[in-house]
Amino acid sequence: MSENTMWPISRRQFLVQSLLSGLLLTAPGLAQASPALTARDIVERIKKACAEQGINWSDKSIDTFKVGNPDTVVTGVISTFSATIDVMRQAVAKGANFIISHEPIFYNHMDDTSALKARQDPVYLAKTGFAEANNLVVWRFHDHFHRLTPEPVTTVLYNRLGWDKFPSQGQGFSRSFEHPEVTLKELADIFARQFPSGSVRFVGDPSQKISRVSLTSHSISGVINTFKLSDAGVSAEVREWDSVEYTRDANELGLNKGLVLIAHERGEQFGMKYIVPWLSSIVTELPVTFINSQEPFRTIKV
Amino acid sequence: MLASQAIAALEHALGEPGQYTYEGLICGDTRAEITGIACCAQPSMAVLKQCVAQGCNLLIADGHPYYTYSPEWGAKNVREIVDDSEVGKAKTAYIEQHKLIIVRFTSAFDKRYPNAAAQALAKACGFTDLHTSADKPFVTSKIRQQSFDNLAKLVAVNTATRGMRVIAKPQLQVSTVAISTGMLSPAGIAAMLEDPAVDAVIGGEVVEWEGGPYFEDVIGSGRKAGLMLTGFASSREPIAQTLADWVSGELQGIAVTALHDPDPIHAV
Structure with missing residues (x-):
C-alpha cells in the first residue's frame, strides 16, 4: 500500500496536528511578554525605518500581509527567505508568531490564492490550516528590502565570496569584478563551498579560464549584458529555455562564456539574516530570529 | 516539395x-x-x-x-x-x-497530443508500464520499489542528464512515478499528485518561488514524495x-x- 493513501490529509486532521504541535512546542516563557505590539505596528516601524533611508513606500508593491490578522499581538519575529510549512513549524517551536518572508507564501509572485482555493489544493489547505491553528501572521518583505542601503543580498554575496576586495567597474548587475584566474568549474566549486550549496550547476566549458565575473539577474537580458562585461555570470536562478540556451549557443559560436547557476534560495537567504540586527533595532521589545529555510535542491551525481 | x-x-x-x-x-x-x-x-x-x-x-x-x-x-x-x-x-x-x-x-x-512529450521522456527514462489519460500532459508508471536517489540516478543516466536536481529525502522509497516535461507549475504538480500512489514526480524545471516551494510544502504537509528535475532541455x-x-x-x-x-x- 502506498504511504500516501492518507494524503491529502483532511483539513481537520492537519489542524488538530498543527494545534497540538504548537501547544507542545511553544514552551511557557519562550514567548517574551510584549507591550501588545502587533504585526501591523511592526510593519509601520519598518516603513518608517525605510523612509529614514529615503525609500518611498509603494502601496502597490507586493510587500503586504499574506497570512493572518495584522492586529495579532506578536510574540516573536522571524526573518526568513521563504515561509514554508517547515519554517512555520520552526517559528512556532521558537514561540514566534510573526514571520517576515522574502519570497511569496502561496507559490506565485502576487500570492494570488484564487486557483489554490478553487481546486481546494491540499498543500494550500495544510499551510493555511497550520498558520490559523498557530495564530501566525506572515508579511512579505521583498521590493523594499532590495532597496535598503546597503542592498542586503549583494552585500552578503560579495562579502562571502571576497569579491568586495577585488577591483570592479560598474554598479548593480552591471558590476564586473577582476577575479584571480580560475576555471569555470573552479568558480562553480567556490560557490558550492562558500554558501555552502549542494545544487550548484554551470553551463560552458569546465576548463574555460575566467578572470572577470559578474552577478547576473534572472533574465536573459541580464545574461546578455553580463557577457558583454565578463567571462562568466553567476545567477541565482534563470529560465533555462532562454539563458541556458543562449549560453550554450555563445560557446558553440566560440565566445567562451560561462554561466554559474546557484539556487535562488542560496543567493538571497543570507540577506534575510543580514537584516536581523536592523530589524532588532526597530523591534527592541521582542526577539528577532533568522530561520534558514534551507536549500531546497541537491544535485544527483552519476 | x-x-x-x-x-x-x-x-x-x-x-x-x-x-x-x-x-x-x-x-x-x-x-x-x-x-x-x-x-x-x-x-x-x-x-x-x-x-x-x-x-x-x-x-x-x-x-x-x-x-x-x-x-x-x-x-x-x-x-x-x-x-x-x-x-x-x-x-x-x-x-x-x-x-x-x-x-x-x-x-x-x-x-x-497532450502527453506525447511526457511519453517520450518516460520511455527515455526507461519506464515501460505507462498509464496515460487523453487530457493530461503527464503519464504515470509503476516501477519496482526502490530509493528515490536510486531512481534519480537511473533517470539521469538514461536521459544523459548531467545537472539533475531533486527535492526529496534520499532514502524515500518510491514505486509510482508521474512524468511531465518542461516547466512544472504548482497546478501541474498538484495534478500529478492527485493520484495518492504517486511518490516520485519528474519534470524539467520549476520557478524557484512557485513550483519549488510548492513541492517543499508538499513534503512539509506530510506527503511522502520527491521531485526530480532533469533540466528543461533534457526533459524536452x-x-x-x-x-x-x-x-x-x-x-x-x-x-x-x-x-x-x-x-x-x-x-x-
Missing part, C-alpha cells in the same frame, strides 16, 4: 492555423524546395550545424531559435534584445547563410524523435531526421 507545402500539410494535420505567439514560421523562405527535413528539441547552434551537415533545410523545432519559448514568460521585447546581441546576430547570419527554414508547432502539437530532448516520427508519418516518402544536442548543464 516546397517548404510551404510541407508546412501547410503539417498545420492541416494539427488542425491549427499556427496562431500561437512565437510559433509557426520563425525564419526562412518557404518558397524553397525542401532538401531534407530535420526535427529537434532545442534549435541550438550545434543542432543547426548538424542540420546543415545532413543536407536539411527545413527544421521543425520544439524550442525557439531565439529563446522565446513562451509569451507567458519574459519581457515583451526579448526578441529585440536577442536580435541585438552578439549571439543573436551570429545565429541569424548562420541561418541566412545556409538558407534554413525553421518552424515551431509546439503549442498546437501539445494540444493535439526526447520529443525530437517523436516529432520526426510524426512528420515522417504525415509527409510520406520524405526522410525525416531527429537531431540532438546533449544536456548543456553540468553539476558541481
Whole structure:
C-alpha cells in the first residue's frame, strides 16, 4: 500500500496536528511578554525605518500581509527567505508568531490564492490550516528590502565570496569584478563551498579560464549584458529555455562564456539574516530570529 | 516539395492555423524546395550545424531559435534584445547563410497530443508500464520499489542528464512515478499528485518561488514524495524523435531526421 493513501490529509486532521504541535512546542516563557505590539505596528516601524533611508513606500508593491490578522499581538519575529510549512513549524517551536518572508507564501509572485482555493489544493489547505491553528501572521518583505542601503543580498554575496576586495567597474548587475584566474568549474566549486550549496550547476566549458565575473539577474537580458562585461555570470536562478540556451549557443559560436547557476534560495537567504540586527533595532521589545529555510535542491551525481 | 507545402500539410494535420505567439514560421523562405527535413528539441547552434551537415533545410523545432519559448514568460521585447546581441546576430547570419527554414508547432502539437512529450521522456527514462489519460500532459508508471536517489540516478543516466536536481529525502522509497516535461507549475504538480500512489514526480524545471516551494510544502504537509528535475532541455530532448516520427508519418516518402544536442548543464 502506498504511504500516501492518507494524503491529502483532511483539513481537520492537519489542524488538530498543527494545534497540538504548537501547544507542545511553544514552551511557557519562550514567548517574551510584549507591550501588545502587533504585526501591523511592526510593519509601520519598518516603513518608517525605510523612509529614514529615503525609500518611498509603494502601496502597490507586493510587500503586504499574506497570512493572518495584522492586529495579532506578536510574540516573536522571524526573518526568513521563504515561509514554508517547515519554517512555520520552526517559528512556532521558537514561540514566534510573526514571520517576515522574502519570497511569496502561496507559490506565485502576487500570492494570488484564487486557483489554490478553487481546486481546494491540499498543500494550500495544510499551510493555511497550520498558520490559523498557530495564530501566525506572515508579511512579505521583498521590493523594499532590495532597496535598503546597503542592498542586503549583494552585500552578503560579495562579502562571502571576497569579491568586495577585488577591483570592479560598474554598479548593480552591471558590476564586473577582476577575479584571480580560475576555471569555470573552479568558480562553480567556490560557490558550492562558500554558501555552502549542494545544487550548484554551470553551463560552458569546465576548463574555460575566467578572470572577470559578474552577478547576473534572472533574465536573459541580464545574461546578455553580463557577457558583454565578463567571462562568466553567476545567477541565482534563470529560465533555462532562454539563458541556458543562449549560453550554450555563445560557446558553440566560440565566445567562451560561462554561466554559474546557484539556487535562488542560496543567493538571497543570507540577506534575510543580514537584516536581523536592523530589524532588532526597530523591534527592541521582542526577539528577532533568522530561520534558514534551507536549500531546497541537491544535485544527483552519476 | 516546397517548404510551404510541407508546412501547410503539417498545420492541416494539427488542425491549427499556427496562431500561437512565437510559433509557426520563425525564419526562412518557404518558397524553397525542401532538401531534407530535420526535427529537434532545442534549435541550438550545434543542432543547426548538424542540420546543415545532413543536407536539411527545413527544421521543425520544439524550442525557439531565439529563446522565446513562451509569451507567458519574459519581457515583451526579448526578441529585440536577442536580435541585438552578439549571439543573436551570429545565429541569424548562420541561418541566412545556409538558407534554413525553421518552424515551431509546439503549442498546437501539445494540444493535439497532450502527453506525447511526457511519453517520450518516460520511455527515455526507461519506464515501460505507462498509464496515460487523453487530457493530461503527464503519464504515470509503476516501477519496482526502490530509493528515490536510486531512481534519480537511473533517470539521469538514461536521459544523459548531467545537472539533475531533486527535492526529496534520499532514502524515500518510491514505486509510482508521474512524468511531465518542461516547466512544472504548482497546478501541474498538484495534478500529478492527485493520484495518492504517486511518490516520485519528474519534470524539467520549476520557478524557484512557485513550483519549488510548492513541492517543499508538499513534503512539509506530510506527503511522502520527491521531485526530480532533469533540466528543461533534457526533459524536452526526447520529443525530437517523436516529432520526426510524426512528420515522417504525415509527409510520406520524405526522410525525416531527429537531431540532438546533449544536456548543456553540468553539476558541481
